[in-house]
Amino acid sequence: MAEVETRKIIHVDMDAFYASVEQRDDPALRGRPVAVGYGAKRGVVAAASYEARVFGVHSAMPSTTALRKCPELVFVPPRFEVYRAVSRQIREIFADYTDLIEPLSLDEAYLDVTANRKGIPTASATAMEIRARILEVTGLTASAGISYNKFLAKLASDQRKPNGQFVVPPSAGAAFIEALPVRKFHGVGPVTAEKMNRLGIFTGADLRQQSLAFLQGHFGKSGPWYHAIAQGEDHRPVVSDRPRKSSGSETTFRNDLTEPAEIEEGVIAMADEVWAWCEKAQAFGRTVTVKIKYADFQQATRSRTLGTPVTSQEVLRSVSIDLVRTVFPPAKGIRLLGVTLSSFDAAEVAPVEQLDLGI
Template sequence: MSNDFPLRKIIHVDMDAFYASVEQLDDPNLRGKPIAVGGSSERGVVSAASYEARKYGVRSAMSSVVAKRNCPELIFVKARFDRYKEISKQIRAIFFDYTDLVEPLSLDEAYLDVTTNKKGNPSATLIAQEIRKRILEETGLNASAGISINKFVAKVASDINKPNGQKTVNPEEVLAFLEDLEIRKFYGVGKVTADKMYHLGIFTGKDLKSKSEEFLETNFGKSGKYYFNVVRGIHTSPVKPHRIPKSVGAERTFNENLSSEIFMLERLEHIANELERRLQKSKIAGKTVTLKIKYSDFTLNTRSKTLPYFISDKRLIIETAKELLYQDKLQNSVRLLGISLANLNTEKKEHPKSENETVSFQLKFDF
């Protein structure tokens, strides 16, 4: 066993149904009622759902038509991102009272490294409790938290006692916690991957841990090594205060489904224009162009091409996107198109760990 892996005190803070909770906070008439943030039209999509709505199976990214069918009493509220950003800034200001090592993942969640913190408090558990208490007092909103030795375990733990709760996974508890965990609750395992794992007899972390690295890489490609490591508590990624994006993209959902590539070309031009604007604003270029196609039945298709040079010019982006569009026949009419650029000039290569390294959590580390 090796103790080379850093043991950190990581907190993952996740606001509870953030967008919906903000709407209920600002409008008392919405409190206790099932609400969905998003468009109520036939083309609308749910951006967020209150816990009252979730009881009926309403989820983010669900079509508004299906959401309303699941919950006839559902109230749709238009998104107010300026308001969400305003409150998000308040919440981050609280985080920075405890540590400068804050990595936002979105407006409503972030990682905090409190191994060494501004309060001199050795207990990450108590810090998380204090942060959640302050968020409630200063914004009127509830937050949940996960606390553990790395970002992966903290992220998984924050879901355990939601809403308005927290879960600490102590160093000596990590391996047992991951072994008992249902595979669909592993961060990074989506529905498609979970279904594939079920067919391979992988239902829990213990099942996953029984598979060799070779087996996992054969069945899941590069992700196989990730699964092999995280189920053993190995996740060495530090909290990065200035998170560098791995991709930049733009997309559009259309009022009417598009059934011909000809109609899509004009839309792709607009999307490429927006992508170029974002790239230039951030002074970013990339090599891998990905075309995202969402069909009218909500199935998703992505097509990618990696170029031998960095690009950020819309003419080169649209040229590659057109090539990808005509790469395969359309399977159905299209409701959404998107273009993203990855393999960016901001990425730094990391030195891989030895394949034989493992981890021990026998160190005394007070959480």
């Protein structure tokens, strides 16, 4: 524990990022319940302002449900290029303090400021300064969690939202975890939390009382992780510039797709979005996965792993179409399609010409 406790980790999390950007850029939206997304019948909320969250609106909620909860909800279409530009501004601020930056998404990141560039003595003061700079440069607020490991820092960043920060020192780590419900633990999803509850595990204190053998017996490979975090232990370092493992795109359609031609057209559109990122990043994978969600929300996936990386748009399209054709004719309408390219191999250099893959 000595090495872990000497680390100074900050988890910075922007407050309602997409929605806050929209409210910043359009004064008419300030103080109003805002959802980023499409308010159409098949739309989904990508982000919700704090004014909307009061009504129970949250990300991934169907637009129709969100509007029932909050009839005054204002839908704004997403502007991802703007969000990415703001995210780059924030990342530049982080870089003034440390090289050890691990982005989790456009709006959150871990920073290891054990040896920060400005020589600020405490991580708490460092986080305060970073948040002030973000507000000055972007006009947006951020919250921060500060602790001696990543797990606790992420939990801490939720404690004073929005526009606040919270510190969990090594002396308080175990007590902080004991008091929290396991459903709030990062990495414990609803299904796992429900399983823990059935086993009598409701809080961090309950989790800490379980033996490693018990947790391994019920949760397999995740058992040692649950056992460690219950003790306040997380030895993962902050990893800067983590290699991306996949690129994917999916969309929910306004109307269910039933005709093979329109289904293939939808898959091609998703494949083209994935290819645009791969080409820009010069990152290519070998595994193509197609995701199909039906009108009744049942889901199916089809995958194929090739012998060499996919390095042409035509091949990605072809494999994606072949995969979706395995569900033809569709027994019911399709509401969502997605395409993902994974199995990136950083050791391989993309060839100039696409090899004959026999497809």
